[in-house]
Amino acid sequence: MLTVVHDLTLAARYADRLIWMKDGRIVADGTVHNTLKEGRLRDVFGIAARISQSDASLAIHIAGPA
Numbered sequence: 001m002l003t004v005v006h007d008l009t010l011a012a013r014y015a016d017r018l019i020w021m022k023d024g025r026i027v028a029d030g031t032v033h034n035t036l037k038e039g040r041l042r043d044v045f046g047i048a049a050r051i052s053q054s055d056a057s058l059a060i061h062i063a064g065p066a
Contacts (some may be wrong), residue, residue, distance in 0.1 A: 003015075004044075008041075009058065009059070009060055011034045012058045015032060016031070017029070018030065018032055018035045020040060021045045022043065023045075027043070028040060032058070036051060036058075038050060041066055042066040044063060046066050047062050047065060047066055048062070048063040048065065048066045049061060049062045049063060050063070
């Protein structure tokens with residue numbers, strides 16, 4: 001099943017795989033752990049963010065524009 005989600009925390013919680021796109025092109029494809037990175041958030045969405053993760057949860061803390 002394919003679902004388009006722009007809520008990154010929701011996508012990270014439920015998706016088995018993330019496909020990241022920018023300007024109509026795929027820039028990353030893989031697991032949440034392998035693709036959800038601070039640098040990718042900056043490159044794709046233009047935001048400065050910090051990702052914190054524990055065994056049970058993941059949080060994305062957005063500081064503002066990159």
